Amino acid sequence: MTMAFDALSDVSDEALLVLYGNGDPEAARALSLRFAPLAFRIAVRMLGDRAEAEDLAQEALLRLWRIAPEWRAGEAKVSTWLYRVVTNLATDRLRRRRGVGLDEAPEIEDGAASAVERMIEHDRAEALQRALDLLPARQRQAVVLRHLEGLSNPEIAAAMEIGVEAVESLTARGKRALAALLAGRREELGYGHD
Amino acid sequence: MVMTDMHNGIDGIDALEGVFAAARQTAPEPSAAFLMRVMAEAEAVQAARLAAPAAAGRAARRGRLAGLMALVGGWPALGGMVAAAATGLWIGLIGGERIDGFTAVYLGASDSASAVSLLPEGDLFALME
Numbered sequence: 001m002t003m004a005f006d007a008l009s010d011v012s013d014e015a016l017l018v019l020y021g022n023g024d025p026e027a028a029r030a031l032s033l034r035f036a037p038l039a040f041r042i043a044v045r046m047l048g049d050r051a052e053a054e055d056l057a058q059e060a061l062l063r064l065w066r067i068a069p070e071w072r073a074g075e076a077k078v079s080t081w082l083y084r085v086v087t088n089l090a091t092d093r094l095r096r097r098r099g100v101g102l103d104e105a106p107e108i109e110d111g112a113a114s115a116v117e118r119m120i121e122h123d124r125a126e127a128l129q130r131a132l133d134l135l136p137a138r139q140r141q142a143v144v145l146r147h148l149e150g151l152s153n154p155e156i157a158a159a160m161e162i163g164v165e166a167v168e169s170l171t172a173r174g175k176r177a178l179a180a181l182l183a184g185r186r187e188e189l190g191y192g193h194d
Numbered sequence: 195m196v197m198t199d200m201h202n203g204i205d206g207i208d209a210l211e212g213v214f215a216a217a218r219q220t221a222p223e224p225s226a227a228f229l230m231r232v233m234a235e236a237e238a239v240q241a242a243r244l245a246a247p248a249a250a251g252r253a254a255r256r257g258r259l260a261g262l263m264a265l266v267g268g269w270p271a272l273g274g275m276v277a278a279a280a281t282g283l284w285i286g287l288i289g290g291e292r293i294d295g296f297t298a299v300y301l302g303a304s305d306s307a308s309a310v311s312l313l314p315e316g317d318l319f320a321l322m323e
Contacts, residue, residue: 020236023244028236036232037224044222054228061232065239124216147214148221179210 013078014071021068028065036061038079039086045144046090048133056093060085076158083145083159091137131181139174146171 008016008030016034019027039060043053063085064078071078132140138160145156146167153171157164 020240023240025237025240028240029233032229032233032236036229040224040228041221050222053222054224057224058228058232058235062235062239065236069243124213125220128213128217147210148217150218175210178213182210182213 014073017064017068017071017078018073020065021071031064032061035064035078035082039082042083042086042144042149043090045129045132045148046087046137046140047093048129052093056089057086060089080155080159083149083151084161087141087145087159091141094137127182128178131178134181135174135177139170139177142167142170143174143178147175 008019008026011019011030013034016027016031020031036057039057040053043056043060044050047053047056060082064082132143135143141160142156145151145159146153151159153164153167156167156171160167
């Protein structure tokens with residue numbers, strides 16, 4: 001059955017995926033418009049590069065199209081699945097890019113802030129992105145999902161396949177590192193005076 | 195030192211919320227070209243999957259026919275089977291009495307019992323020893 005495109009706006013993510021799996025072409029378009037921006041946004045946050053983010057988001061979505069016929073309702077939320085796939089693919093790319101185990105990377109030292117200070121632009125969001133780029137991958141993943149995507153800690157735990165306490169630890173360490181990295185621009189970025 | 199204050203002080207962590215809010219307001223948006231590529235790929239994967247069962251069905255039917263042919267010994271054997279079946283049908287249609295005439299003409303005997311002696315001495319059990 002083919003439904004009018006507008007009629008699909010109220011359909012849940014999971015139902016839409018089932019429609020897609022059943023061959024509804026409108027569902028293909030609706031799913032693309034619903035999830036491509038999300039996948040792209042997370043990928044940019046994780047990688048800091050639009051072109052690479054497009055490539056990664058497309059790869060993640062291709063996996064979604066392929067598993068659609070086997071999707072079991074109630075097993076997982078589509079958005080949680082996509083958060084997991086995009087951030088994991090991004091972490092893999094970051095590891096290849098830097099050639100080190102990012103989870104074992106040392107904590108950001110105060111000295112790194114001066115390097116960030118040279119890099120950051122006037123835009124606050126851009127400065128944050130440059131600082132995010134310097135975080136260890138798992139901290140970056142947790143901070144992006146918590147503070148930029150607005151997910152709850154249990155949702156992040158499901159996406160990252162770790163416990164809630166581990167999520168709290170990662171976000172706390174990530175925020176401390178970000179604060180240190182952005183310290184040199186506190187006034188410009190809206191921290192104000194002491 | 196300012197940096198130390200930012201690193202360790204709760205004020206620095208709280209102030210980060212303002213930066214996060216600014217980043218949320220300026221979330222990266224995908225280009226139209228990217229959205230079109232994603233959409234085209236979604237439709238292509240869907241179309242390929244819908245086409246796959248029909249092709250698989252045709253292949254399965256071809257597979258079953260090939261299996262049957264192999265079982266009977268291929269096309270030459272099938273030709274023999276068809277000829278035998280046609281002969282059987284012909285015999286059935288013309289009736290038993292016409293067979294007597296056939297054996298008399300082609301086997302040189304006046305009755306079917308003496309005309310066809312397939313086993314010398316008629317000893318079937320001797321062949322089985």
